[in-house]
Amino acid sequence: MSVVVVGAGPAGVRAVERLVEAGIRPIWIEESPDGGGRVFQKPPPGFSRDAKALYGADASRAAAIHATVARLRAQVDWRPGTLVWNLRPGPRLLNTQGPDGTKAEVAYDRVILCTGAMDRALPIPGWTKPGVTGLGAAQIALKAQGLAIGRQVALCGTGPLLLLLAWQLTKAGAPPALVLESAGWARTLRAAPGLAWNPVGALRGLAWRAALRRRGVRIRTGALPLRVEGTDKVEALVWRDARGEHRTEVDGVAIGYGLKPETQLADLAGVPFSFDGLQRLWLPERDRAGRTAVPGVYLAGDGASIGGSVVAELAGTRAALAVIEDAGGHVDPLETDMIHRRLWLEARFRAALERAFPYPAEHAAAMPDETLLCRCEAITAGELRGTDAPEVNRGKAFTRIGMGRCQGRVCGPAGAEVLAAARGCDIRDVGRLRGQMPVKPVVMA
Amino acid sequence: MKADVLIIGGGGAGVSAALHLAKRGTRVVLLERGLIGGQASGVNHGGVRQQGRHPAEIPLAIRSRRLWSNIQELCGADVEFDPCGHLKLARNAEQEADLLRWNEMAKGYGLETTMFGRNAIRADYPYFGEAVIAGSLLADDGSANPRLLAPALARMARAAGATLLENHKVEAIEAGFRVLANGQEFTAPILLNTAGFWGGAIAAQFGEPVPVEALNPNMLVTEPLPFFCPVNVGVVGGDVYLRQISRGNVIFGGGRGESDPSLPRSRPLPEPGFLAMQKAVEIIPRLEGALIIRSWTGIDGGMPDALPVMGWSRTTPGLLHAFGFSGHGFMLGPAVGEILSELVLDGRTDIPLEAFDIARFNGQDGPEPDVWKTRLE
Amino acid sequence: MIPVRLVDQARPEIGFSVDGQAVTARQGDTLLAAILAAGLGRVRTSEFGDGPRAGFCWMGACQDCWLVVEGLGARRACSTLAEPGMKVIRR
Numbered sequence: 058m059s060v061v062v063v064g065a066g067p068a069g070v071r072a073v074e075r076l077v078e079a080g081i082r083p084i085w086i087e088e089s090p091d092g093g094g095r096v097f098q099k100p101p102p103g104f105s106r107d108a109k110a111l112y113g114a115d116a117s118r119a120a121a122i123h124a125t126v127a128r129l130r131a132q133v134d135w136r137p138g139t140l141v142w143n144l145r146p147g148p149r150l151l152n153t154q155g156p157d158g159t160k161a162e163v164a165y166d167r168v169i170l171c172t173g174a175m176d177r178a179l180p181i182p183g184w185t186k187p188g189v190t191g192l193g194a195a196q197i198a199l200k201a202q203g204l205a206i207g208r209q210v211a212l213c214g215t216g217p218l219l220l221l222l223a224w225q226l227t228k229a230g231a232p233p234a235l236v237l238e239s240a241g242w243a244r245t246l247r248a249a250p251g252l253a254w255n256p257v258g259a260l261r262g263l264a265w266r267a268a269l270r271r272r273g274v275r276i277r278t279g280a281l282p283l284r285v286e287g288t289d290k291v292e293a294l295v296w297r298d299a300r301g302e303h304r305t306e307v308d309g310v311a312i313g314y315g316l317k318p319e320t321q322l323a324d325l326a327g328v329p330f331s332f333d334g335l336q337r338l339w340l341p342e343r344d345r346a347g348r349t350a351v352p353g354v355y356l357a358g359d360g361a362s363i364g365g366s367v368v369a370e371l372a373g374t375r376a377a378l379a380v381i382e383d384a385g386g387h388v389d390p391l392e393t394d395m396i397h398r399r400l401w402l403e404a405r406f407r408a409a410l411e412r413a414f415p416y417p418a419e420h421a422a423a424m425p426d427e428t429l430l431c432r433c434e435a436i437t438a439g440e441l442r443g444t445d446a447p448e449v450n451r452g453k454a455f456t457r458i459g460m461g462r463c464q465g466r467v468c469g470p471a472g473a474e475v476l477a478a479a480r481g482c483d484i485r486d487v488g489r490l491r492g493q494m495p496v497k498p499v500v501m502a
Numbered sequence: 503m504k505a506d507v508l509i510i511g512g513g514g515a516g517v518s519a520a521l522h523l524a525k526r527g528t529r530v531v532l533l534e535r536g537l538i539g540g541q542a543s544g545v546n547h548g549g550v551r552q553q554g555r556h557p558a559e560i561p562l563a564i565r566s567r568r569l570w571s572n573i574q575e576l577c578g579a580d581v582e583f584d585p586c587g588h589l590k591l592a593r594n595a596e597q598e599a600d601l602l603r604w605n606e607m608a609k610g611y612g613l614e615t616t617m618f619g620r621n622a623i624r625a626d627y628p629y630f631g632e633a634v635i636a637g638s639l640l641a642d643d644g645s646a647n648p649r650l651l652a653p654a655l656a657r658m659a660r661a662a663g664a665t666l667l668e669n670h671k672v673e674a675i676e677a678g679f680r681v682l683a684n685g686q687e688f689t690a691p692i693l694l695n696t697a698g699f700w701g702g703a704i705a706a707q708f709g710e711p712v713p714v715e716a717l718n719p720n721m722l723v724t725e726p727l728p729f730f731c732p733v734n735v736g737v738v739g740g741d742v743y744l745r746q747i748s749r750g751n752v753i754f755g756g757g758r759g760e761s762d763p764s765l766p767r768s769r770p771l772p773e774p775g776f777l778a779m780q781k782a783v784e785i786i787p788r789l790e791g792a793l794i795i796r797s798w799t800g801i802d803g804g805m806p807d808a809l810p811v812m813g814w815s816r817t818t819p820g821l822l823h824a825f826g827f828s829g830h831g832f833m834l835g836p837a838v839g840e841i842l843s844e845l846v847l848d849g850r851t852d853i854p855l856e857a858f859d860i861a862r863f864n865g866q867d868g869p870e871p872d873v874w875k876t877r878l879e
Numbered sequence: 880m881i882p883v884r885l886v887d888q889a890r891p892e893i894g895f896s897v898d899g900q901a902v903t904a905r906q907g908d909t910l911l912a913a914i915l916a917a918g919l920g921r922v923r924t925s926e927f928g929d930g931p932r933a934g935f936c937w938m939g940a941c942q943d944c945w946l947v948v949e950g951l952g953a954r955r956a957c958s959t960l961a962e963p964g965m966k967v968i969r970r
Contacts, residue, residue, distance in 0.1 A: 088939060089958065095938050101960055103890045103907035110886075143772055152772050158952065160776070175940040185943075187921050187933030188880030194937035202912045203886040229885045289931050290880050290920060309880055319940065325769075432935065432943055434749075435927035445657070451537060454544065454649040462725055462795045462942035467935065494770065498725060498793035498942060500952060501779045725945070726926040750926055791952045793945070 058384055059164055061086065061151060063141050063322065064171030066094020067118075067366045068358025070125050071373035072169045072380075077132050079381045084134040084163060086141055086153060092126030094173055095193065096366045099123060100201045111200055113225065114261065118366070142495035144168070144325045146351050158500045167353045167383070169376045170322050171369070172360030176313035177338075179213075179421055180438070180471050182428050183285030184312060192313025196222045205231035207309025211294045213237040213282040214313045216414035217258070220265040222311070223274060232274050235305050237296055239314065239417045241279035251409025254402055281420050285310055314416050316363045317470060323361070324492035326354045332485045335411040336363060337418055338470060339489040345397055347376030348383070355379055368403045371396050421471045422478035430475060431468045433461020441472060442479040448488040452476050462498055465490040505531040505665070507846060508681055508690040510672055510704060513543035514835020515824045515842070516696035517655040517666065521576075522843035524664035531690070532664060533683045535671040535700070539652025541766070542698050542827070543835060545800030546719060547743055547755050548648045549734060550833040552613055553588045553640040554604060558809060558857030559834075560611045565853055566837035567642065576836060577654035578661070581646045584748070588643035588734045589618075589627070591785060592636040597738035601638040615640050629730055631787040645734050645745050648832055655836065675707060677818055692820045692846055696839075699763055699803035701825025705811065705860060708818040712811055712863045714826050717804030718759035720774040725793040726750030735785065742781035752789065754782050759799030770797040804828045812838065812858035814845070822846065823860055880933065882915050895965035904961045911937065911944055911956035914967070922946050922956040923970055946970065 058081070062073050065087035076083045093099050097112065097119040112119040129135075138156035141163075145152075151163040176191030183189070190198070190206050192214045198204040205226060210233045212223055223236045252259040269276060280298035285291055293306045315336070323341035324330070328349040330339045340362050347355045357376040358369035375396045382388045424430070426439030434457045446452035449459070449472060458472055459465025465472070469490050477484045507523055509516045512534030520532045534540075550570055552563040569576065573583050592598035605615045616639045623637045624630055630637075656666050667683070674682040679693040695704045702714030731746040744754035757774025761767065775797060783790045803826040805811065810831065815821035822845060824838050831838070844851040890905040897914055904913035911934055914922050921931030922944045934944030937957045944956040949966035951959075 100887075101907040101909075103905070104887045106886055145771075160772075162772075175936055175938060178935070185925070185929055185932060185935075186880075187915070187931050189935070191936045191941075194935060197937045198882065198912070199885070202882075202907075202909060203884060203888075204882040204912055204916070205885055206882050207880055208883055231883060231885055309882075429929060432929075432932075432941070435925055435929045447537075451653075455653070460796065462793070462945065463940070464796065467941050467943075494772065494797055495794060497939070498795050498945070498953075501724065501783065501789055501792045501794055793953050795942075 058166045059084065060380060061163060061165040061168040062171060063168065064094070064173055064358070064360065065092035065126060066096065066171060066173050066358060066369060067122055068360070068369035068373035069169070069171035070122050070129070071370045072171060072357055072377040073129050073133055074125055075374050075377035076380065077129055079386055082133055084136065086136045086139050086163070088138070088140050090137050093119070093122055095197065097122050098197060098201045100203070104203060106203070115366070140497055140499070141322060142497060142499050144322045146326045146354065149353055152494070154499050158502060160499070165353065167355065167380045169347070169355040169357055169380065170360055171358045171373060172319040172322055174316040174318050174359035174363055175466065177315045177317040177416060177470060178467050179282070179312055179314050179417060180424060180428050180430050180468060181282050181284050181312070182425055183287070185429050185432050186285055186287060186289065186291055188291030188308055189285055189310045189312065192218055192222060192311045193316070195311035196225065199225055199229060205229070205309070206311060207291065207307065209234040209307045210309040210311065211235040211237065211282070211305060211307045212311050215239045215417070216315055216410060217262055218313065220262055220269065223269050224265040227269060227272055227274060232272055234275070234307050235294070236269070236274060236276040237280040237282060238276065238278045239281050239420070240414045245413045248409045248413030251405065252413065254409060255406035258406060281417060282310070282312060315414065316359060318360050318362060319466070320360065321464070321466070321492045321496035323349070323354070323356055325494060325496070326351050328354060328356070330489060333362065335408055337416050337484065345375070345400060346379035346393070347372055348379050364403060364407055368400060368407070371400055371403070375400070416470070418474050418484070421474040424471070424475060430472055431458040431461060433463050434458065438475050441475055446476065447480065448486070449473050449476055449490050450488065453490060459490050464492070464496065503531060503686065503688050505529045505688065505690040507692045507694060508679060508688055509533070509694040509696055510681070511695070511697035511701065511825070512538040512652065512656065512666060512668065513541065513696060513698055514539065514652045514655065514832060515838040516694065517652050517659055518836045518839020519694055519696060519842040520664040520666060520839070521655055521659035521662055522840045523846065524659055524662035526843065526847055528847065530664040531688055532659070532666045533670040533672055533681065533688065534666065534668045537668050538656040538666065539649070541800045542802030543652045543832060544648050545721065545798055546648050546802070546829070546832045547721065547745070547753065548645045548832060549588065549743070549830070550583065550644045550646055551588045551734070553590055553615070553638070553643055554736060555830070556809060557607060560608065560613070561853050562834055562837065564611065564613070566834050569837045569840065570833065573646070573836065576658065577651065578658045579650065579654040581650040581654055583644060583646040585642050585644035586732055586734060587639050587641045588736060589637045589639045590736045590738060591630070591634050592738050593633050594635065598636040600738045601636060605638055613640065627733070629786050629788055631785055633784040639733070643734065651832070651835070675704065677708070679820065692822065694842055695821065695823045695825060698825055699801050701803055701811070701823060705823060708815060708821055710815060710817050710860050710864055712826065712860060713806050714803045716761050716763045717802040717829050718761045718768050718799040719755050719802070719829055720757045720759045720770045720778065720797070720799055721753065721755040722775050722778060722794050722797045724752040724789070725795050727752060727792055730788070731786070737785065742778050742785070744782055752792070754778055756781060761799070761801050763801050766801055768799045768801050770799045802827065802829050802831070810858050811860045813855045813860065816861050880915060880920070881918050882912060884916060893961060893963040895961055895963060895967065897967045898969055908961045909957055910946065910954070910959045910961050910967060913961040914956060921969065
């Protein structure tokens with residue numbers, strides 16, 4: 058039986074670990090040179106900071122993941138630096154591109170997709186200028202490169218990552234000039250009972266906020282970025298809150314409103330998608346073990362639905378158990394029950410988080426016409442609004458939005474908000490961008 | 503709903519027929535199972551090409567090309583038509599002889615081509631590699647954006663009074679004609695079958711099956727590259743074709759993807775993509791190392807002789823076919839629709855259609871199609 | 880935008896070139912970090928008139944930091960480490 062695991066973040070690591078324990082030697086494909094995923098990304102050799110400095114309260118989990126990767130590499134067919142750019146569910150094949158551009162075909166009987174997530178963007182005028190990054194991007198710059206994206210940085214977003222990053226930057230000696238939290242206090246308080254499903258997580262957020270205030274970091278709630286000003290670089294951020302419109306001189310802006318699963322391979326696999334009203338995203342359907350309707354295809358981690366790294370580890374283990382079970386192996390029902398219970402608890406907390414820190418959909422829908430919605434093709438929101446497209450794939454066909462190098466993974470959700478508002482219909486009714494190989498650019502040879 | 507003419511299939515030919523009929527005051531209803539221009543008409547290479555066609559198609563292609571000169575007016579929109587020329591390449595002496603033979607034949611129809619030999623072609627087109635030994639240019643061929651054409655024609659058809667219904671999959675058809683779609687009944691004395699691949703099933707239902715197969719052109723596109731290639735490029739044999747749009751992307755194709763027309767779903771395949779990449783790099787070496795950012799395919803109707811079925815039914819009065827354009831119908835669509843409108847309203851057209859007669863596949867003894875010629879008064 | 884180096888500034892210096900211009904970076908810098916920290920302000924230019932670009936996601940997803948490294952071909956600046964002697968061409 059050929060088992061393939063795609064991705065070496067927390068979900069992939071735990072999946073592979075479990076498969077190896079069951080005597081399976083999977084093919085393990087990871088796009089970056091090393092494991093850990095984005096959440097536990099390691100700096101390249103030469104950096105000296107320890108896990109505590111890099112990952113804070115998650116240091117021991119990060120260290121455990123890294124150690125597990127190091128241990129497992131010799132026990133599997135480890136293929137780092139390798140992109141999976143296509144999946145064919147009929148003949149059960151993956152197409153890959155190695156670090157030197159070499160294409161290969163990988164057959165699978167069962168594949169666990171642990172493809173992770175990326176920042177969910179909120180396009181605003183000026184967001185394509187050098188100096189504007191994703192929120193997760195600014196965290197990676199700090200974690201993996203020891204950098205602040207500028208001297209005076211504004212962080213715009215919602216949810217735990219926003220305050221966590223603000224705190225990490227502050228600790229590293231570069232407190233942000235401005236933190237804009239889109240959710241208002243009222244909303245956060247309404248969701249507070251649900252947040253108690255994870256008291257430690259909820260308290261961490263409160264502690265960061267208090268610590269940032271003590272250091273004099275300017276945090277505004279119910280605040281949204283309006284536009285980035287400057288010629289060829291960031292000079293100022295114009296933003297608004299309940300008190301009105303403001304302009305703050307900055308040289309870096311990080312924008313990220315939660316995360317968005319990288320679902321392209323699940324899409325190519327033909328996994329059915331449904332709209333998740335809470336995350337306000339189309340997500341591939343799977344059972345609690347990670348099985349999909351497509352034979353041999355399993356999903357785990359943030360690549361299936363945003364749950365965070367703790368959920369990813371659990372889901373990775375659970376998907377591996379499903380593979381073992383489906384292949385006729387023995388699985389301890391006590392263990393799967395325990396995982397299901399923990400996943401259920403985490404899901405309650407996650408739902409409360411989503412309610413407390415929702416994607417600012419109305420703000421996205423109302424973006425000014427001149428906003429370059431599609432970075433790759435430089436297409437504006439106004440151009441999309443100007444079509445008679447009833448759904449997003451038509452919008453793409455007419456305007457080229459989502460047709461560029463990133464295949465709409467950056468602008469897709471915001472574009473759907475714009476189109477739904479323009480059509481006066483529910484976000485579900487404009488659908489989702491269909492995936493097509495290659496999921497990322499591949500080299501012509 | 504009652505109409506003078508029912509059209510099944512909202513590709514280029516169907517929507518153009520709807521437009522031309524509506525312009526002349528005909529009550530038209532068009533039923534499209536998905537979205538207008540969603541299959542072959544919308545996902546093809548976008549060639550507006552007379553060059554290389556079968557002699558039987560040349561008069562139709564010439565009339566089409568004339569119509570393309572006014573395409574913006576017909577569509578009421580810019581569909582990115584660029585009469586940039588089509589250069590067909592030979593990679594060996596035999597292919598070069600093919601080019602010369604076709605040019606000689608086409609001259610009889612009034613089509614002028616320019617031949618470039620081994621040295622001349624690299625002088626004028628320095629980006630071609632050693633694999634290219636000759637080329638033939640048909641200067642007033644060109645290309646357009648297939649994603650825009652059929653929807654633009656559809657807007658004009660609606661403005662002219664035609665009823666175009668998307669997401670209306672036909673559930674039943676009876677002679678006469680009564681058509682059931684989305685639980686609604688549509689009737690008309692004339693039925694146009696412009697259903698592409700699915701046109702075969704309609705013909706079969708009326709007792710004239712044809713060997714149509716799903717044809718899925720395997721298409722790829724590169725990232726935007728500095729503009730270098732102002733001409734559309736084809737090769738003898740047709741195993742690769744490419745063009746660079748003004749935004750810089752090189753769109754190319756070759757081979758076939760796969761599909762399940764019953765869903766309908768289609769997907770491009772990696773292997774024909776690799777082959778097309780290799781062949782593209784052979785003729786234009788500078789493409790090596792470019793990034794492929796997207797691929798696609800769709801479902802067209804392919805006939806064994808690569809000629810469409812076009813003309814009146816041999817079995818059923820009032821049924822008019824135009825399908826099976828075999829991967830090269832995009833540029834023909836607008837004119838095909840106009841010709842269908844003439845057949846319906848005038849009982850004649852100036853383009854010879856004998857070679858497209860459906861009878862060529864089943865050798866029916868039925869009466870000549872002219873017997874069924876139906877004029878709407 | 881010039882990113883600020885906050886930690887690990889003692890990493891060994893390495894030299895490479897960008898469009899023929901000599902650039903000094905630190906071992907372990909990605910091309911994205913190295914080019915921006917050197918004050919060059921962009922890793923590519925929008926093909927469609929939107930001016931300079933310097934990526935967005937820093938994790939290989941947004942595809943907005945592609946450049947060319949001589950001998951290696953097209954690379955994402957965010958996922959390629961700067962190496963001594965590299966010749967980078969921005970587009």
